[in-house]
Every structure is written in C-alpha cells, then in structure tokens.
Amino acid sequence: MTSLTKLLESSSSRSTVSSSSHNADSLERMLGIELHPEHHVYRAPKTIAQDWVVTSGVRYPDGVKKDVYLVNGEFPGPTIECRSGDRLVIHVTNDLVDKDISIHWHGLSMRNANAMDGAVGFTQCPISPGGKFTYEFEIEQTTSGTFWWHAHSQVQRGDGMYGGLVVHKPANDETEMSQYGYENEVLLLIGDWYHRSAEEVLAWYMSVRGFGNEPVPDSLLINGAGRFICSMAVPARPVECIDKLPEEMPGILSKRISGSPIRLRIANVGSLAGFNLRLSSGTLKPLTVDGGCPITATASDSVGILYPGERMDALVMWDGGLDSSEARLHISLDSENFRYPNPALRINQSFPIYTNTMTPNSTDEQTLMDWKKPSTHFDLAKATTTTFSPSADMNDTTSIIPQEADQTILLYTKTQKLAKFSNHPMGFMNRTSWSPQSSPALPLISLPRSSWDANQLIPFIPLPSSTPLWVDLIINNLDDGAHPFHLHGYSFYVLASHRTSHGWGSYSPYAASGNSAQKPELNLLNPVRRDTVSVPSHGYVVLRFRADNPGVWMLHCHVIFHQASGMAMGLLVGGHEMHEVVDAEAKALCG
Ligand SMILES: [Cu+2]
Structure with a gap:
C-alpha cells in the first residue's frame, strides 16, 4: 500500500x-x-x-x-x-485487548443517573476487555x-x-x-x-x-x-x-x-x-x-x-x-x-x-x-450572561442567586514534588492527592462513606427535603499555570475570578487579616453558568451552585496529566447509602 x-x-x-x-x-x-x-x-x-x-x-x-x-x-x-x-441508551462493548474503559458525558447533569456518570473510582468499575455496559439516562x-x-x-x-x-x-x-x-x-x-x-x-x-x-x-x-x-x-x-x-x-x-x-x-x-x-x-x-x-x-x-x-x-x-x-x-x-x-x-x-x-x-x-x-x-x-438567571431556570424562582451561600467549601490546589513520593509531581486538593479507592477497590457509590479511603477528599453537602442548599466552592490555585476545573453533575455560577500579575492571590472567607482576607466583589447579577472553569495562576474562583442533584460527583482539573496525578476530589450531595441504587449490571463490572 x-x-x-x-x-x-x-x-x-x-x-x-x-x-x-x-x-x-x-x-x-x-x-x-x-x-x-x-x-x-x-x-x-x-x-x-x-x-x-x-x-x-x-x-x-x-x-x-x-x-x-x-x-x-x-x-x-x-x-x-x-x-x-x-433518553440516551448507549450500549458500550469493550473490544480492546488489554485496556479497561469508561465513558463520561461531560456537562450533563446526570440527574437520577449518578451511576451512569462514567467516573471510574467514583461511580463505576471500568468495563474490562470483552465486557459490556449500557449507559442509560435522560x-x-x-x-x-x-x-x-x-x-x-x-x-x-x-x-x-x-x-x-x-x-x-x-x-x-x-x-x-x-x-x-x-x-x-x-x-x-x-x-x-x-x-x-x-x-x-x-x-x-x-x-x-x-x-x-x-x-x-x-x-x-x-x-x-x-x-x-x-x-x-x-x-x-x-x-x-x-x-x-x-x-x-x-x-x-x-x-x-x-x-x-x-x-x-x-x-x-x-x-x-x-x-x-x-x-x-x-x-x-x-x-x-x-x-x-x-x-x-x-x-x-x-x-x-x-x-x-x-x-x-x-x-x-x-x-x-x-x-x-x-x-x-x-x-x-x-x-x-x-x-x-x-x-x-x-x-x-x-x-x-x-x-x-x-x-x-x-x-x-x-x-x-x-x-x-x-x-x-x-x-x-x-464573559457575563445575557439573562439575570439563565433562561432554563426562568420559571424556577429558587434559582435566583442568594446574597450568601448556605455552605462554603474552601479549596487550595497545588502540584507538589515531595521527597516522600520520590519527587514525582502530584496534584493536591488541600492535603489530599486523589487516587481511586482501594481496599476495597470499589467505586465510592457502592460503598458506605465510612469505608472510603484516605485518598478521597469528598465534602458532604446535605440535601434537605425542603430546600436544597446553595454552596460556594472557592478554589485557590497556588500553581504557576491555570487549572481548568470541571465539576460533574452540576453547572455553577462563576461569581468571581481573580488573577494576580505578581505575588500570591488567594482568598479565604475565614482569614481575619492579610491579603487573603480581602473579600472579592461577587457578581450576583449576571454571572456565567459553566461546568468547567479556568482557575487563574496564583488566583482563585468563587463558584456558587444549588446542591439539588444527589450523588457523588467528581471535581477535577481537566488537564489530563494533573487529573491523572491526583488533582481531583469529589462532592457528596445527600444520601449516605447510595450503594443501594447501583444496579446489577454495574455491580457485575466490579467482578
Ligand atoms: Cu491542572
């Protein structure tokens, strides 16, 4: 040829x-x-x-x-x-010789379908060679x-x-x-x-x-x-x-x-x-x-x-x-x-x-x-949005962004080369570098929270039956380059995005004094709603979302090398005992 x-x-x-x-x-x-x-x-x-x-x-x-x-x-x-x-019904057959796979549907809420999210380690065991799995969600x-x-x-x-x-x-x-x-x-x-x-x-x-x-x-x-x-x-x-x-x-x-x-x-x-x-x-x-x-x-x-x-x-x-x-x-x-x-x-x-x-x-x-x-x-x-509240939620008055969040999750992300890990670069969220759950090596969704291992940084957000909470995610980036963070299961309003031209620019609502105590101006009027946002180098973002979608949802840097070296975590919204919802086909993937 x-x-x-x-x-x-x-x-x-x-x-x-x-x-x-x-x-x-x-x-x-x-x-x-x-x-x-x-x-x-x-x-x-x-x-x-x-x-x-x-x-x-x-x-x-x-x-x-x-x-x-x-x-x-x-x-x-x-x-x-x-x-x-x-409703999408995607029957996936893994015809690879030696690679396990999974498929994620980037940006979709996967409401009532947490187990179909495709995040290995969180919501499913991978599909092994010769295996099949059907992703089905609305x-x-x-x-x-x-x-x-x-x-x-x-x-x-x-x-x-x-x-x-x-x-x-x-x-x-x-x-x-x-x-x-x-x-x-x-x-x-x-x-x-x-x-x-x-x-x-x-x-x-x-x-x-x-x-x-x-x-x-x-x-x-x-x-x-x-x-x-x-x-x-x-x-x-x-x-x-x-x-x-x-x-x-x-x-x-x-x-x-x-x-x-x-x-x-x-x-x-x-x-x-x-x-x-x-x-x-x-x-x-x-x-x-x-x-x-x-x-x-x-x-x-x-x-x-x-x-x-x-x-x-x-x-x-x-x-x-x-x-x-x-x-x-x-x-x-x-x-x-x-x-x-x-x-x-x-x-x-x-x-x-x-x-x-x-x-x-x-x-x-x-x-x-x-x-x-x-x-x-x-x-x-x-960019700012054209509508006070994006049109999808125009009839949903509960989506109007409140002045204050009900819960704040403060995060610092950094790539570190530590001697105790032989100087390999590893991504950290606060003090945790993510790797898939081991002993038992099962997806988090199938395990009670008490048995999740030490590599899982997964703050809990309650889901009251009356009104879901508004949650702030503050992500501080201590690295020299931007990190595009993606949250599964949700889109969020970007209330603030801060970049410093020199020195450090982090923000903590808990700091009493110093630079990081300076509260940014939050855009509650016309913020964009995204599922992936770049956190500027030596800067931070303030994201706000209404935690109304139960499940265990991954939050990670979308730079593939950062994600693979641990710059990942999750959020658990509602339900401690979600392992009951995993169906038989998903269980079978875990052997
Ligand atoms: Cu990154």
Missing part, C-alpha cells in the same frame, strides 16, 4: 458526507461536523439507542502514525445529536447546548476516545436558528495532540526526568485531523510521518454552505493547552459558553481562551472575504503551561475554511497570523 493510499484511508475513516442534500456539491468533503438541528428541534422527546464498539487502530491524524482509540471504527467517535428531554428538559463525551478511565481521552454531544434546544415560540439568525451548525472538536501515547507522555511527566514540567504537545487536531510538517520532528523522538498535500486537508466548511450564517459549536478536547481562535477575514460573535449559557458579546476579531473541557458557540460573521479560497481559521495555543521548547510544535496554526490547494508553510503561517493583528479580542474569562 502506498503511503498516500494509507493516508487517504486513514483520513476517510469518518464519514463527512452530508446526507441531507442530494446535489453534487453535497459530496464535497468537509472537516467540520455538520449538525442537523432540523431533525431534533421540532419533534417530541424520544429514546436514542446506539451500539458502540470500542477498538483501537493505527491512524495518521496529522500525518504522523499513532495508535488511536476508535468507536465503531471512527476517530473521533460518533457525534450524538439529540434534544432536551431525550437529558433534562432544561438542558441544551454543546457537550461532549470522553473516556474517564486512565488517560485514554488523550489518545482519541472522545466525541461530540449536542443537545438541541426544542423550538417553542421560535428556534435558536431564528433567534440567533443562522442556517447551519458545524461542530469543531479542537485540541492539542501528542505523537506518543498518552500513557507514555504521562509516565514521562510522573517521572523525575520531567522536573514537574507538563509535557508540551506536538500537534493540533480539529475533528481528528491536522497537518504536521514531518521535517519538524525532533530527532530524539522519531516519528513515522507522511507530509500531507494541501488538497488532502479538507476545508472546515463546504462551499455548499458558504455565505450562509453559521453557528460553530467548539469544544476544547485537548489534554493541556487552551487556545484562541481567529478568522483570516470576518469575525466571530460568541453566543454561549459550556452547556448553552447565553453570553453578552460583540463580534470580535479573536476569541479566547478556551481551556480543556470548555465549550463555546459562536456565530461566523462573514465580511465577504470568507468566500475566498484563502480564508483560514487560525488557532493559537496558549503557551502558559509550555515550560520548555518543543521545536516540533507550531503554536500558531491555520486551517483552510474551504478545501483548496494553497497551504502556507510555517513561515507564511506566522506572517498570516501577524498580517491581521486582532484589533478586537473577546476575553471569555470576562
């Missing part, structure tokens, strides 16, 4: 051909995943059942050979499109937006076990298409990429050889495709590489939908880096963050930073130039966590909007980036 055939075969593993139209243009390949809101927004809720078979296989996502995870033969895995109120009527699913076992997410999950908002008086004024929706799963396996990369990070530096990625993928320049490979880390010809890189969009208003749904599916986005011509108008929280934003030249785990929807504002075959989407990786040079990585990359034969070399690409310095930048960290 020639290398070109191999490459074409690998890049055609995911079907990108639209089935909605029958004219010849519809056969044009596109990199963006075209969504079909019209199939979902007008219908009644229903059950969507899918069979997923997980395997692995050799692919050349960016031209470099790598063993990646496949779901039904695809990388990335299947895109789930549904509407609020749908998406709440009030939930809509851009979500994604990914492995929550070891570091498999870093090797491609992920996919998109879009919950369309049903049309009531009007559709979101008419509300926001777009005709097409396109999903972009964007993330950094490593040429070695995530296990190898993690092992390097955890060894003393890495000096605690996060591994710097090699490449960047959109929907599983990128373009690595083979000559940039580092001699010490040889790769099997095929340079992609320009015409082998499909455009993000198809000419068929060019000029029409387009809603981009963008998720950062990467392992480490945040990124900024920019169009070579035209602007982006951010619409929502995470699970559909509407934000106030003007059309801007560039938008960012979108951190790992976070999502953003934006309207493409055409200025005519985007119709040109030179139009490109620029992605700049945020280098905050890059502490040593990786000559293989191009931090600034651009992807063609339409399939064409022009591909700039890296010097041209840099020039292109400089060519139009953004005059307007929209800072996602400063």
Whole structure:
C-alpha cells in the first residue's frame, strides 16, 4: 500500500458526507461536523439507542502514525445529536485487548443517573476487555447546548476516545436558528495532540526526568485531523510521518454552505493547552459558553481562551472575504503551561475554511497570523450572561442567586514534588492527592462513606427535603499555570475570578487579616453558568451552585496529566447509602 493510499484511508475513516442534500456539491468533503438541528428541534422527546464498539487502530491524524482509540471504527467517535428531554441508551462493548474503559458525558447533569456518570473510582468499575455496559439516562428538559463525551478511565481521552454531544434546544415560540439568525451548525472538536501515547507522555511527566514540567504537545487536531510538517520532528523522538498535500486537508466548511450564517459549536478536547481562535477575514460573535449559557458579546476579531473541557458557540460573521479560497481559521495555543521548547510544535496554526490547494508553510503561517493583528479580542474569562438567571431556570424562582451561600467549601490546589513520593509531581486538593479507592477497590457509590479511603477528599453537602442548599466552592490555585476545573453533575455560577500579575492571590472567607482576607466583589447579577472553569495562576474562583442533584460527583482539573496525578476530589450531595441504587449490571463490572 502506498503511503498516500494509507493516508487517504486513514483520513476517510469518518464519514463527512452530508446526507441531507442530494446535489453534487453535497459530496464535497468537509472537516467540520455538520449538525442537523432540523431533525431534533421540532419533534417530541424520544429514546436514542446506539451500539458502540470500542477498538483501537493505527491512524495518521496529522500525518504522523499513532495508535488511536476508535468507536465503531471512527476517530473521533460518533457525534450524538439529540434534544432536551431525550433518553440516551448507549450500549458500550469493550473490544480492546488489554485496556479497561469508561465513558463520561461531560456537562450533563446526570440527574437520577449518578451511576451512569462514567467516573471510574467514583461511580463505576471500568468495563474490562470483552465486557459490556449500557449507559442509560435522560437529558433534562432544561438542558441544551454543546457537550461532549470522553473516556474517564486512565488517560485514554488523550489518545482519541472522545466525541461530540449536542443537545438541541426544542423550538417553542421560535428556534435558536431564528433567534440567533443562522442556517447551519458545524461542530469543531479542537485540541492539542501528542505523537506518543498518552500513557507514555504521562509516565514521562510522573517521572523525575520531567522536573514537574507538563509535557508540551506536538500537534493540533480539529475533528481528528491536522497537518504536521514531518521535517519538524525532533530527532530524539522519531516519528513515522507522511507530509500531507494541501488538497488532502479538507476545508472546515463546504462551499455548499458558504455565505450562509453559521453557528460553530467548539469544544476544547485537548489534554493541556487552551487556545484562541481567529478568522483570516470576518469575525466571530460568541453566543454561549459550556452547556448553552447565553453570553453578552460583540463580534470580535479573536476569541479566547478556551481551556480543556470548555465549550463555546459562536456565530461566523462573514465580511465577504470568507468566500475566498484563502480564508483560514487560525488557532493559537496558549503557551502558559509550555515550560520548555518543543521545536516540533507550531503554536500558531491555520486551517483552510474551504478545501483548496494553497497551504502556507510555517513561515507564511506566522506572517498570516501577524498580517491581521486582532484589533478586537473577546476575553471569555470576562464573559457575563445575557439573562439575570439563565433562561432554563426562568420559571424556577429558587434559582435566583442568594446574597450568601448556605455552605462554603474552601479549596487550595497545588502540584507538589515531595521527597516522600520520590519527587514525582502530584496534584493536591488541600492535603489530599486523589487516587481511586482501594481496599476495597470499589467505586465510592457502592460503598458506605465510612469505608472510603484516605485518598478521597469528598465534602458532604446535605440535601434537605425542603430546600436544597446553595454552596460556594472557592478554589485557590497556588500553581504557576491555570487549572481548568470541571465539576460533574452540576453547572455553577462563576461569581468571581481573580488573577494576580505578581505575588500570591488567594482568598479565604475565614482569614481575619492579610491579603487573603480581602473579600472579592461577587457578581450576583449576571454571572456565567459553566461546568468547567479556568482557575487563574496564583488566583482563585468563587463558584456558587444549588446542591439539588444527589450523588457523588467528581471535581477535577481537566488537564489530563494533573487529573491523572491526583488533582481531583469529589462532592457528596445527600444520601449516605447510595450503594443501594447501583444496579446489577454495574455491580457485575466490579467482578
Ligand atoms: Cu491542572
């Protein structure tokens, strides 16, 4: 087989051909995943059942050979499109030879379905090779937006076990298409990429050889495709590489939908880096963050930073130039966590909007980036919502944010290299570095709280039958880089986010004096509601949520190396004796 055939075969593993139209243009390949809101927004809720078979296989996502995870033969895995109120039934079969797996549904509340959350160590034993498990849960009527699913076992997410999950908002008086004024929706799963396996990369990070530096990625993928320049490979880390010809890189969009208003749904599916986005011509108008929280934003030249785990929807504002075959989407990786040079990585990359034969070399690409310095930048960290209380809860007066929380959980997070742990970097939440429950090695959900081991930092939040409590999570970040924290089972209001340019900036409501006693101004008027939030370096966030969803829910940094080295904990909301709710199939996974 020639290398070109191999490459074409690998890049055609995911079907990108639209089935909605029958004219010849519809056969044009596109990199963006075209969504079909019209199939979902007008219908009644229903059950969507899918069979997923997980395997692995050799692919050349960016031209470099790598063993990646496949779901039904695809990388990335299947895109789930549904509407609020749908029931998902996903039958997962693990056809891998020697890897245990689990799937997490990032951003969904999993109400009444804690055991389906996919968090190994918390809510399930992993699915072993040859094993099967059915994830079954209902998406709440009030939930809509851009979500994604990914492995929550070891570091498999870093090797491609992920996919998109879009919950369309049903049309009531009007559709979101008419509300926001777009005709097409396109999903972009964007993330950094490593040429070695995530296990190898993690092992390097955890060894003393890495000096605690996060591994710097090699490449960047959109929907599983990128373009690595083979000559940039580092001699010490040889790769099997095929340079992609320009015409082998499909455009993000198809000419068929060019000029029409387009809603981009963008998720950062990467392992480490945040990124900024920019169009070579035209602007982006951010619409929502995470699970559909509407934000106030003007059309801007560039938008960012979108951190790992976070999502953003934006309207493409055409200025005519985007119709040109030179139009490109620029992605700049945020280098905050890059502490040593990786000559293989191009931090600034651009992807063609339409399939064409022009591909700039890296010097041209840099020039292109400089060519139009953004005059307007929209800072996602400063976003506020358009509604006092996001529309999903408009009829729910109990969701109006109170002046004070009923319970406060104060957290400090730090990566430490301690002599007693042979100087391996370990992530800590307060004084606890998380690792899965051992002796008995069972998920927490199946054990009484009294038998959880010392690596489980899981504050208890009572769930009174009358009114659920409002809880503040204060996360102080004592490290040099940002940590994007993700809470399972909930979304939260971001009441404050503080970054210091120098020195230390932490906050404790219990401090009587000193810098950390200074109470921040809390935004109770129009805070964004998210499920993943970047905690700035030497800064903190104040998050508030109504603890009305019982279960044991994980809270962790979404940087895969931090999560895997212990920067994780949980919250237990209500019910001490939840092990009674675990069903027979889940029990069987634990052998
Ligand atoms: Cu982190």
